[in-house]
Amino acid sequence: MALLDSTLPPALAPQRALRRKRRRERARTLAFLSPWLIGFGFFFLYPLVSTVYFSFMKYDGFTAPVFTGLKNWDYVFNHYxxxxxxxxxxxxxxxxxxxxxxxxxxxxxxxxxxxxxxxxxxxxxxxxxxxxxxxxxxxxxxxxxxxxxxxxxxxxxxxxxxxxxxxxxxxxxxxxxxxxxxxxxxxxxxxxxxxxxxxxxxxxxxxxxxxxxxxxxxxxxxxxxxxxxxxxxxxxxxxxxxxxxxxxxxxxxxxxxxxxxxxxxxxxxxxxxxxxxxxxxxxxxxxxxxxxxxxxxxxxxxxxxxxxxxxxxxxxxxxxxxxxx
Missing domain, CATH: 1.10.3720.10 (MetI-like)
Known part of the structure; x- marks a missing residue:
């Protein structure tokens, strides 16, 4: 890497070093955030997306879900x-x-x-x-x-x-x-x-x-x-x-x-x-x-x-x- 940097023009070498530093900082930040990100994804984002998905499906928990469009919404708001x-x-x-x-x-x-x-x-x-x-x-x-x-x-x-x-x-x-x-x-x-x-x-x-x-x-x-x-x-x-x-x-x-x-x-x-x-x-x-x-x-x-x-x-x-x- 030092050999490659030595072949770069003097004006580009500091920019490449700055980009490497920023990548390391982002990776370190993501590593510290990873427990929260994993918990957020599994316990909030995935259930929320699944709830939205099943709201448009006919699903009883046993058979495969079938797409029904807005029928569930119409039933809840107008007929339930x-x-x-x-x-x-x-x-x-x-x-x-x-x-x-x-x-x-x-x-x-x-x-x-x-x-x-x-x-x-x-x-x-x-x-x-x-x-x-x-x-x-x-x-x-x-x-x-x-x-x-x-x-x-x-x-x-x-x-x-x-x-x-x-x-x-x-x-x-x-x-x-x-x-x-x-x-x-x-x-x-x-x-x-x-x-x-x-x-x-x-x-x-x-x-x-x-x-x-x-x-x-x-x-x-x-x-x-x-x-x-x-x-x-x-x-x-x-x-x-x-x-x-x-x-x-x-x-x-x-x-x-x-x-x-x-x-x-x-x-x-x-x-x-x-x-x-x-x-x-x-x-x-x-x-x-x-x-x-x-x-x-x-x-x-x-x-x-x-x-x-x-x-x-x-x-x-x-x-x-x-x-x-």
Whole structure:
């Protein structure tokens, strides 16, 4: 190689050396990125491409797929009776549940950071429910909110307040799921507490010197400092709620009296489809009806909604930052 370089004109030798250096740098970069690239290709890109492919196929998981064009899309959007109801329920949970969890988690974090005595106990008490298995927590909530024998309605009756049907009433089933989500808000509480404790104390002192009250200090000092964490909580909450499956189906089964055993009939989304979500639809179509093509269509709708929500939130966050700057 040195002999070849010696035969080159003096002006070309540095260019060839620079190209070799760049090739080595690219190869080194690809070597470091290769674990991520392999994981991305096998666990995200390949499943996504396969989902798009099977959405245009008639495929039951046993026989060879047959191309059917847009028939699966037409069936899901125009003929499958549960799609639009499941979409409305999922969007309701995204908007209401995520908002309540973020607000409640932030509120609990603020309160615990102000506690002078017993802060460790309260942190543990609020974090422990998050560690409960989703199935066990949902079953416990279904019995606590049982309209006939549950202690919650008994307590409300003693106070002379209305006694909702909770998981047996289509009007109250999604609010009951939201209460369950707020009960397990320990993960957000810990994240918000870490962010709140990192806010510079001198900014609070400067705000007090300017005569700021509690609300002004939260609005102009606390929130601007923790806004990236709030955005993180909202984005991850939207993605998680788009995949909401276990709690909804377990609550429906327990409320309808179907707690196990074969041969028992269960109304999906009980009561009256109010807890029917898009992830349940993917499972029902793909693994119960063996309609993989239609299940892939619903999965792509979920993916598109998640991307749309995330992009919208990040764009609003970017505009908020640029307006502050």
């Amino acid at each position: 009776p549960f799609f639009w109801q499941g979409l409305r329920n999922t969007l309701w949970l995204v908007v209401v549940m995520v908002t309540l969890r973020v607000a409640f988690g932030l509120g609990v974090g603020l309160l615990i950071t102000k506690v002078k005595t017993g802060a460790g106990f309260f942190r543990t008490a609020f974090y422990l429910p998050y560690l409960a298995p989703p199935v066990a927590a949902t079953i416990a909530f279904a019995f606590l909110l049982n309209p006939g024998t549950g202690p919650v309605n008994h307590f409300l009756g003693e106070l002379g307040l209305p006694q909702p049907g909770w998981f047996t009433d289509p009007t109250w089933s999604k609010p009951a799921l939201s209460l369950l989500a707020m009960w397990g808000v320990g993960d957000l509480m810990v994240i918000f507490m870490a962010a709140l404790l990192d806010v510079p104390r001198e900014q609070y002192e400067a705000a007090e010197l300017d005569g700021a009250g509690p609300w002004q200090k939260f609005r102009f000092v606390t929130f601007p400092n923790i806004s990236p964490i709030v955005m993180f909580a909202v984005v991850t909450g939207v993605i998680q709620t788009m995949q909401y499956y276990t709690q909804a189906i377990v609550a429906g089964k327990v409320a309808s009296g179907v707690v196990g055993g074969s041969g028992q009939q269960f109304e999906p989304g009980y009561p009256h489809g109010s807890t029917w979500t898009l992830p349940q639809m993917v499972y029902s179509l793909g693994f119960q009806r063996f309609d993989t093509g239609s299940a892939c269509v619903v999965a792509l709708v979920l993916f598109g909604l998640s991307m749309a929500f995330t992009s919208l939130l990040l764009r609003r966050r970017a505009g908020f930052l640029s307006s502050e700057d």
